[in-house]
Amino acid sequence: MTARLSDSRSAPPGRVILSFDVEAIYHIQAARHVRLTASDCLELAKRLLCQVKWLRRLLGLYDVQATFFWVGELAWRFPYLVRALRRDGHEIACHSWSHRLFTEMSPEEAYQDVEQNKRVLEDVLGEPVWGFRAPSFSILQETNWVIALLRDLGFSYDSSVYPVIHDRYGVARAPRTPFVAVSGNAELLELPPATLQLGPIRLAIGGGGHFRFWPETVCESGIRQLLNQGSYVMLYFHPWEFDTEQPRLPLGWWKSWRTYTGIGGMPQKLERLLRNYKFVTAHEAAKALDSRRDLLPRFTLTS
Numbered sequence: 001m002t003a004r005l006s007d008s009r010s011a012p013p014g015r016v017i018l019s020f021d022v023e024a025i026y027h028i029q030a031a032r033h034v035r036l037t038a039s040d041c042l043e044l045a046k047r048l049l050c051q052v053k054w055l056r057r058l059l060g061l062y063d064v065q066a067t068f069f070w071v072g073e074l075a076w077r078f079p080y081l082v083r084a085l086r087r088d089g090h091e092i093a094c095h096s097w098s099h100r101l102f103t104e105m106s107p108e109e110a111y112q113d114v115e116q117n118k119r120v121l122e123d124v125l126g127e128p129v130w131g132f133r134a135p136s137f138s139i140l141q142e143t144n145w146v147i148a149l150l151r152d153l154g155f156s157y158d159s160s161v162y163p164v165i166h167d168r169y170g171v172a173r174a175p176r177t178p179f180v181a182v183s184g185n186a187e188l189l190e191l192p193p194a195t196l197q198l199g200p201i202r203l204a205i206g207g208g209g210h211f212r213f214w215p216e217t218v219c220e221s222g223i224r225q226l227l228n229q230g231s232y233v234m235l236y237f238h239p240w241e242f243d244t245e246q247p248r249l250p251l252g253w254w255k256s257w258r259t260y261t262g263i264g265g266m267p268q269k270l271e272r273l274l275r276n277y278k279f280v281t282a283h284e285a286a287k288a289l290d291s292r293r294d295l296l297p298r299f300t301l302t303s
């Protein structure tokens with residue numbers, strides 16, 4: 001890809017990166033307190049498989065390649081689906097072994113978790129995986145040590161630093177566009193989820209509950225704002241967010257609202273994205289960015 005950031009007459013060189021975090025709904029933070037039987041989990045995992053199959057069909061119709069960040073324990077249970085996605089031309093990347101947050105693990109536990117995630121995916125695929133996304137974007141100022149861990153494990157990019165203010169995650173002052181995350185003497189290319197900047201206010205619009213909650217025009221504005229800056233636009237979704245018929249877990253009203261709001265409109269929203277934008281995988285973007293790494297902003301994470 002040729003990136004001509006200074007030539008405003010050319011089409012914006014940016015592209016949208018469509019990513020999916022492949023996890024079951026019982027992996028999410030809001031559902032951690034819910035007691036589920038083994039058969040409940042099996043049922044929810046089956047629904048996840050149906051949603052991934054639906055995504056394969058839809059992405060195939062539009063000839064769009066996406067990046068699928070897999071929870072390792074699911075990849076281990078369903079290796080044929082990981083391989084099928086790869087055969088379709090999608091990128092496979094890591095989303096931890098069992099979706100534990102870095103804020104709840106020691107560096108040693110985190111290393112084992114991520115190493116197992118990467119090793120199992122690479123065994124399933126027979127090729128290296130390059131990308132990582134932390135559960136619940138849990139690379140924060142205080143967990144900046146994860147950058148060195150990911151570098152040591154051979155990742156070429158990360159997509160876990162959400163440059164917003166949020167109650168559970170976020171590094172508010174981090175750049176909105178791809179940057180080099182620095183922690184001590186470790187560096188890693190960071191592909192931050194998409195935001196919309198309105199004067200001093202920065203809104204998270206890149207996916208999940210934000211994308212379900214905001215009117216489409218708000219999300220579109222953020223995407224176009226980043227594209228017009230020549231940036232890549234990282235969007236992230238979860239297969240369960242497209243499962244309009246799923247049984248509702250007893251999460252309490254607030255967590256239920258955050259988890260399930262807007263799911264009914266998500267299949268149509270995704271299809272409109274597929275119609276309206278051009279896409280690359282995160283690894284393709286990372287390779288292109290690496291060739292002009294010296295021009296990227298650098299941001300130091302410190303606790």
Ligand SMILES: [Zn+2]
Nearest residue numbers: 021023135136
């Ligand atoms: Zn996740």
